[in-house]
Amino acid sequence: MRVTAAFSRLLRLKGVWVRGVRFEPDRVVVVVALCRRRLVCPECAFSTPHRHDIRPVSSVWRHLDLGAWRLEIRAQLRRLSCPVHGVRTEGVPFARAGSGFTRDFERLVAYLASRTDKSTICRLVRINWRTVGRIIERVTRDELDPHRLDELFDIGIDEVSWRKQQRYLTLVCDHRARRVVWGTEGAGEKAGDEFFGELGAERSAKLRAISMDMGPGYAKSAREHAPQATICIDSYHVVALATKALDEVRRDYWNELRSLGDQQAAKRFKDARWALLKNPENLTTKQAATHRKLKRAGGAVWLAYTLKEALRSIFTAGLDLDDVTVLIDRFISRATRSRLAPFVRLAQTIKKHREGILAAVRLGITQGRTEALNNKVRLITRRAYGFHSAKAALALVLLTCGPITLTLPHELHLHP
Ligand SMILES: [Zn+2]
Numbered sequence: 001m002r003v004t005a006a007f008s009r010l011l012r013l014k015g016v017w018v019r020g021v022r023f024e025p026d027r028v029v030v031v032v033a034l035c036r037r038r039l040v041c042p043e044c045a046f047s048t049p050h051r052h053d054i055r056p057v058s059s060v061w062r063h064l065d066l067g068a069w070r071l072e073i074r075a076q077l078r079r080l081s082c083p084v085h086g087v088r089t090e091g092v093p094f095a096r097a098g099s100g101f102t103r104d105f106e107r108l109v110a111y112l113a114s115r116t117d118k119s120t121i122c123r124l125v126r127i128n129w130r131t132v133g134r135i136i137e138r139v140t141r142d143e144l145d146p147h148r149l150d151e152l153f154d155i156g157i158d159e160v161s162w163r164k165q166q167r168y169l170t171l172v173c174d175h176r177a178r179r180v181v182w183g184t185e186g187a188g189e190k191a192g193d194e195f196f197g198e199l200g201a202e203r204s205a206k207l208r209a210i211s212m213d214m215g216p217g218y219a220k221s222a223r224e225h226a227p228q229a230t231i232c233i234d235s236y237h238v239v240a241l242a243t244k245a246l247d248e249v250r251r252d253y254w255n256e257l258r259s260l261g262d263q264q265a266a267k268r269f270k271d272a273r274w275a276l277l278k279n280p281e282n283l284t285t286k287q288a289a290t291h292r293k294l295k296r297a298g299g300a301v302w303l304a305y306t307l308k309e310a311l312r313s314i315f316t317a318g319l320d321l322d323d324v325t326v327l328i329d330r331f332i333s334r335a336t337r338s339r340l341a342p343f344v345r346l347a348q349t350i351k352k353h354r355e356g357i358l359a360a361v362r363l364g365i366t367q368g369r370t371e372a373l374n375n376k377v378r379l380i381t382r383r384a385y386g387f388h389s390a391k392a393a394l395a396l397v398l399l400t401c402g403p404i405t406l407t408l409p410h411e412l413h414l415h416p
Pocket of ligand 1: 041042043044045046082083084085086
């Protein structure tokens with residue numbers, strides 16, 4: 001077998017034949033030519049037999065490594081004039097428009113990005129994290145299920161920070177399918193309007209429930225574009241507020257100890273932070289001991305802790321609507337009587353959103369259904385820190401939690 005024929009079978013690149021192979025110090029270079037005579041626009045299906053001009057365009061793509069060798073594909077392409085996209089370099093079947101990588105290479109990177117961490121990918125594949133970001137943007141754009149917004153009934157809309165300094169993504173999840181189906185940069189009403197704009201009136205009219213936080217933004221947008229849908233409050237937002245209130249009480253008490261000059265006690269108490277904020281079933285032995293001490297000491301901090309735990313247990317136990325209603329009302333009155341300012345405020349907030357909180361229970365949008373996806377999204381966005389753009393961060397979320405089936409190159413080419 002000739003070397004060009006051997007490489008042709010090895011690389012399995014669609015629509016090309018291998019003209020030559022050469023070894024350079026750090027890479028193998030494979031020169032290919034397109035089989036087809038017609039020129040195809042890289043952005044659309046337009047094709048033409050006519051070249052725009054005779055100037056050739058030298059193009060290079062990185063393909064899957066060959067053992068330890070970096071593998072480069074080169075070709076001389078032609079230019080065409082597309083009635084929609086103007087003068088462009090012709091598209092090739094084995095790479096996406098504007099990419100310096102083959103589809104097989106991008107498939108591998110997208111798969112790795114959905115499964116493993118930044119340093120592993122960058123070292124294994126020898127590209128930097130920003131390049132990973134650009135690759136997954138392209139893969140997500142191509143592979144995301146185009147019908148993902150067609151059958152939505154119960155959805156959640158929420159913001160998540162993808163970077164420090166309060167940079168947010170708004171994500172919409174399909175509660176029934178338990179996946180993220182849509183996202184955009186930014187938060188609040190504007191992001192909500194963007195979603196409903198893309199969803200359109202007909203599909204918006206099919207929504208039964210929309211769950212969200214207690215802020216005014218998404219609610220305003222939902223009421224305007226899907227007035228028939230019930231607005232529900234996701235219980236993890238309610239619990240998060242209680243945790244925040246507890247932390248405020250703890251901090252006030254700690255400041256008080258410090259101002260009284262009791263440095264030792266203040267230091268001990270600072271260490272108690274995690275013992276208080278963690279769920280009791282997740283405490284370490286040392287934290288559990290701190291916990292018992294706090295309990296014995298009683299006082300404002302322990303009261304705040306029992307209030308927060310009481311609220312949390314309302315949503316974790318899988319109780320029915322009647323029970324939850326009784327317990328929520330009991331919580332509101334206990335918190336109001338507690339004389340702890342952060343909890344009095346919390347009680348007011350819960351009272352204001354009582355209907356939405358209960359609607360979530362009634363319609364089955366419970367913590368059990370939303371929490372796993374929510375936790376997964378938060379883990380993923382932490383990995384997206386360091387990306388250059390919100391689009392790349394969003395692509396990583398959709399790649400991992402969205403309706404995408406990623407296929408590895410060898411799974412795609414089952415028959416050589
Ligand atoms: Zn075109």
